[in-house]
Amino acid sequence: MSKTIKIFSPATVANIGCGFDVLGFALEKPGDVISVSLTDTPGSIVIRNEIANLNIPLDPARNTTTVALQAYLDFLKTDKHTGTTASHFISNHGIEVIFHEKIKPGSGLGSSSASAAAGVFGLNVLLGNPLKKSDLVQFAMQGESAACGVAHADNVAPAVLGGFVLVRSYMPLDVVALPYPDNLFVAIVHPQIEILTEDARKILPELVPLKDAVRQWGNVAGLVAGLAKGDHTLIGRSLQDVIVEPVRATLISGYYEAKQAAMTAGALGGNISGSGPSMFAFCSTFETAEAVAKAFAETFNALGIENQVYVSGINKEGVRVIAD
């Protein structure tokens, strides 16, 4: 017996300007495409990589997807409700994971989170969905922590759930789906600049002035309210980050020029995606997002920095089956 499903898991934008470490949203593209299969070799986990020019760990203990998947398997072994299915599964099957397409690692677009989300989601589907999607976030976080050393959820949660997501707290984990308007589009640029997430964290201050923190949570409140009200101009003017952007923008050559070009092309506002180097900009229409993507590309081209742009709506669903 073998059963295979193919999964699309979306790129995500964490922080969204002012919401450092607590906010994120999912993109319609780019994304990972991964197959997950039940095999007839009990207990075995095998990874195959079909993507040219991309190195990913093939050791299941180091691969984001399989670490997340293993965390879910470990839970199944101890969980009362899903126990029978799990025992049956574990004693009869193994798992094969095949990578078909992959968001570029180090892009700041939640590459490792997308892979982690794909793993747990795929296994959950193959088992007949014993857990709700929202319950999968905790396992996907463990895959993310294998990649980054820290179990953050601001990419993982929107990759799993889609839409705009708030990670209000970690202890206990409190993930909140935020209301947002249909007519919101995103231009993304990924300039080929290397930034390690770890380095991007090291340069952050440990202490911040209270008055800056107040400005920041005023903007966070404005962004969440703007999304809930579908108020485009409020979304745009709330996309200010007085704490993290000034520090991290220094790691991205051409950042402020690109941001200015995006605004001139009609963006509502924009900022760094995650810890960079990618940047995002919100737009009211798909056409404006295309113009903004063009402006992004032209800016980095003029600076001689190779780059890739994407134009996307907000991904409503998160990780999903695209073929079975």
Place this chain on the structure above:
Amino acid sequence: MSKTIKIFSPATVANIGCGFDVLGFALEKPGDVISVSLTDTPGSIVIRNEIANLNIPLDPARNTTTVALQAYLDFLKTDKHTGTTASHFISNHGIEVIFHEKIKPGSGLGSSSASAAAGVFGLNVLLGNPLKKSDLVQFAMQGESAACGVAHADNVAPAVLGGFVLVRSYMPLDVVALPYPDNLFVAIVHPQIEILTEDARKILPELVPLKDAVRQWGNVAGLVAGLAKGDHTLIGRSLQDVIVEPVRATLISGYYEAKQAAMTAGALGGNISGSGPSMFAFCSTFETAEAVAKAFAETFNALGIENQVYVSGINKEGVRVIAD
């Protein structure tokens, strides 16, 4: 010729736990009741106080209501659109302000903001509403600054507009009406403890750990989302303040006992109102709010601290005419 209107201007709760300096909401009670009249003495501003046992400044240059009103008059003198009305008004009339009821000063319930809002609103009505309500906030802020030395808007804006209000920024002033559910009720207790707003500011740290600031804006985002979604439990668990409450609660004897009593009585969550000493708690029903108010009162009674409690819905309208 003389024309008089009587105005109700509501008490307000600033900060709302996590939203220090940016969030506030208006109460149905208590509030100020003030009459504003046009008199036949050009340029004269007269204040009368009909409230027993309450001292308020009768000098128009020092009274919150008349300072705000004067700021609006000064604007009228220079404004092109309202210029004709203003010239006519100023050369023909004076103003008389009578205080009938007053929120206790120093309560942390926006007493000075209510008075300031009443002044500019009253004058605007008497002039035939040349300005929208939202345009009045900037003048009311100047009255507030006469009382507190700082022009804050987190009490003034909800006093003028009603509902839940975000002051996203001051430069430029950006006041945002937040969506909120109908079924939300408030228990308030005002223990008779003296706290000067100035002192409550002095004890705040100038620098805060970034990780605390992140937790705070996670909660702010949760509160705004909870209000927008009408999610009572999210509102409750977002009412955490890791930065200001730990410092200011030390100024309020019995604070944590009273908060615990409110939670035990069924409150969704609660915190300090403004800079205190008043406390507020949100509740899902009016009946629960009554029980919580009782628990508040009992706690402070047991400690021998005189106190006054209120039970209120959210004031939807803000400052309003109650008789003309």
